[in-house]
Amino acid sequence: MNKTDVLIIGAGPTGLFCAHQLGIIGLSCEIVDNLDKAGGQCIELYPDKPIYDIPAVPECTGEELTNNLLQQIKPFNVKFHLNERVEHLKKTESRWHVKTSGGVEFDVAAIVIAGGVGSFEPRKFPVKECEKFEGNSLFYSIKDKSIFKDKTISIFGGGDSALDWAIELSNTSKVNLIHRRDGFSGADSSVQKVKELNDQGKLNLYTKFQLDSVMGDKNIELVKIKHDEGEIKEFKSDYVLGFFGLIMQLGPILDWGLNIDKKTVQVNTENFETNVQGIFAIGDICSYPGKLKLILSGFHEGALAARGCFKYAKPDEKLRFEFTTTSKAAQERLGIKK
Amino acid sequence: MAKITYHTHDNKTYTIDVQKGLTVMEGAVQNDIPGIDADCGGGMACATCQVYVKEEWLDKLPAKEDGEEDMLDMAFEPKNNSRLSCQLIVSDELDGLEVSIPSKQG
Numbered sequence: 001m002n003k004t005d006v007l008i009i010g011a012g013p014t015g016l017f018c019a020h021q022l023g024i025i026g027l028s029c030e031i032v033d034n035l036d037k038a039g040g041q042c043i044e045l046y047p048d049k050p051i052y053d054i055p056a057v058p059e060c061t062g063e064e065l066t067n068n069l070l071q072q073i074k075p076f077n078v079k080f081h082l083n084e085r086v087e088h089l090k091k092t093e094s095r096w097h098v099k100t101s102g103g104v105e106f107d108v109a110a111i112v113i114a115g116g117v118g119s120f121e122p123r124k125f126p127v128k129e130c131e132k133f134e135g136n137s138l139f140y141s142i143k144d145k146s147i148f149k150d151k152t153i154s155i156f157g158g159g160d161s162a163l164d165w166a167i168e169l170s171n172t173s174k175v176n177l178i179h180r181r182d183g184f185s186g187a188d189s190s191v192q193k194v195k196e197l198n199d200q201g202k203l204n205l206y207t208k209f210q211l212d213s214v215m216g217d218k219n220i221e222l223v224k225i226k227h228d229e230g231e232i233k234e235f236k237s238d239y240v241l242g243f244f245g246l247i248m249q250l251g252p253i254l255d256w257g258l259n260i261d262k263k264t265v266q267v268n269t270e271n272f273e274t275n276v277q278g279i280f281a282i283g284d285i286c287s288y289p290g291k292l293k294l295i296l297s298g299f300h301e302g303a304l305a306a307r308g309c310f311k312y313a314k315p316d317e318k319l320r321f322e323f324t325t326t327s328k329a330a331q332e333r334l335g336i337k338k
Numbered sequence: 339m340a341k342i343t344y345h346t347h348d349n350k351t352y353t354i355d356v357q358k359g360l361t362v363m364e365g366a367v368q369n370d371i372p373g374i375d376a377d378c379g380g381g382m383a384c385a386t387c388q389v390y391v392k393e394e395w396l397d398k399l400p401a402k403e404d405g406e407e408d409m410l411d412m413a414f415e416p417k418n419n420s421r422l423s424c425q426l427i428v429s430d431e432l433d434g435l436e437v438s439i440p441s442k443q444g
């Protein structure tokens with residue numbers, strides 16, 4: 001059981017900055033994120049794209065912003081729990097008991113939801129029967145590539161993941177690569193390589209095809225694909241892999257008794273607390289009249305939510321307003337030596 | 339204003355006057371037309387604002403910008419007449435446009 005003052009759900013820019021604000025006022029926190037790295041949308045959707053509207057930062061990329069935020073919270077030694085999705089919240093007297101998908105547990109005084117548009121999860125095939133095979137012969141990511149040796153694999157997608165795996169697995173498996181159009185979004189060099197392998201007969205490339213159906217008893221045995229013009233092809237396949245990027249799913253957040261409106265959580269603008277006492281929501285996930293889905297708004301919301309958490313974490317103390325420029329306490333917390 | 343008609347998956351039809359300058363995505367979201375999630379808020383980064391454009395309109399729409407087709411690879415059941423509604427900016431030329439919203443966005 002991890003015991004800390006505040007649990008932050010989501011390591012996007014808003015969650016990261018809120019950790020800073022908690023640290024400054026002397027509260028401890030830990031952060032959980034479903035992704036394998038911090039940064040939320042900035043790192044997952046646009047690491048290389050420039051952002052021009054972070055106050056006092058004329059230009060930085062999504063990745064630079066994330067790295068700077070991580071640098072800024074370094075003094076507080078915040079513990080991250082990545083690859084974990086927060087599933088359950090339970091109130092126990094005056095504190096909260098929280099549990100993640102991987103069974104990590106927390107005992108906290110308050111919770112800040114900085115969950116963006118939800119946790120990032122792999123996008124799935126639209127074909128219904130796929131669910132049945134998910135995890136045994138149909139995957140959206142690869143954990144153990146040795147299971148594919150000498151098997152027939154059908155890979156769907158046109159981005160880097162699909163291309164890279166098609167190239168790599170073609171060494172040891174029979175690979176079919178299926179994509180909905182002739183163009184690819186993956187790197188040109190990989191596209192070139194895939195075409196070469198196709199010409200050499202080391203891989204079968206099918207473009208303008210999409211998955212039509214999968215068949216099999218316990219495991220997938222047969223795959224049918226359909227051309228834009230209606231032609232159906234079918235072939236034997238032991239495994240199916242789909243690489244369609246990530247989608248954001250609100251998921252468990254819907255079950256926590258919060259007031260939800262159009263995939264966002266309603267908050268008051270005084271301290272960004274939700275309708276449930278001790279649970280705050282900030283960033284893209286919160287809504288209130290005038291909400292702007294901008295990073296700068298998320299920073300403001302995080303600063304206020306952090307202060308809102310104080311009375312739950314230290315019910316017997318009063319929070320004094322201070323500037324980091326002049327506050328001895330804040331500077332000590334930042335580890336500044338004079 | 340331009341009239342945009344949205345057909346939802348459950349066979350309902352909404353015809354809305356959408357202000358010029360807004361996107362077809364915003365026209366739907368602001369008028370509570372279900373089925374367009376627009377998770378990334380118009381950043382061309384999520385493909386959850388996919389619509390199917392009525393065939394006769396396909397050639398009349400502004401061409402896809404770089405990246406829209408790549409993003410459509412990720413969409414739920416993309417078709418040849420798929421577009422990202424956040425990339426369609428409403429103008430006089432779009433008056434009368436009809437789009438269908440897929441059963442799901444992901």
Ligand SMILES: Cc1cc2nc3c(=O)[nH]c(=O)nc-3n(C[C@H](O)[C@H](O)[C@H](O)COP(=O)(O)OP(=O)(O)OC[C@H]3O[C@@H](n4cnc5c(N)ncnc54)[C@H](O)[C@@H]3O)c2cc1C
Nearest residue numbers: 010012014034040041086115116118119120283284295381
């Ligand atoms: C292409 C693009 C360009 C943009 N450009 C700008 C710009 O120029 N300026 C600007 O201000 N904004 C911009 N934005 C918007 C900005 O990225 C978002 O407003 C910002 O990322 C919101 O931050 P957040 O911390 O609230 O949420 P997010 O960044 O969405 O992070 C939320 C995190 O929470 C995690 N999470 C959710 N639920 C759970 C759970 N149950 N358990 C564990 N983890 C969970 C998710 O995995 C995710 O990592 C842009 C967005 C896009 C897509």
Ligand code: FES
Nearest residue numbers: 380382385387424
């Ligand atoms: S709203 Fe995300 S791509 Fe259109």
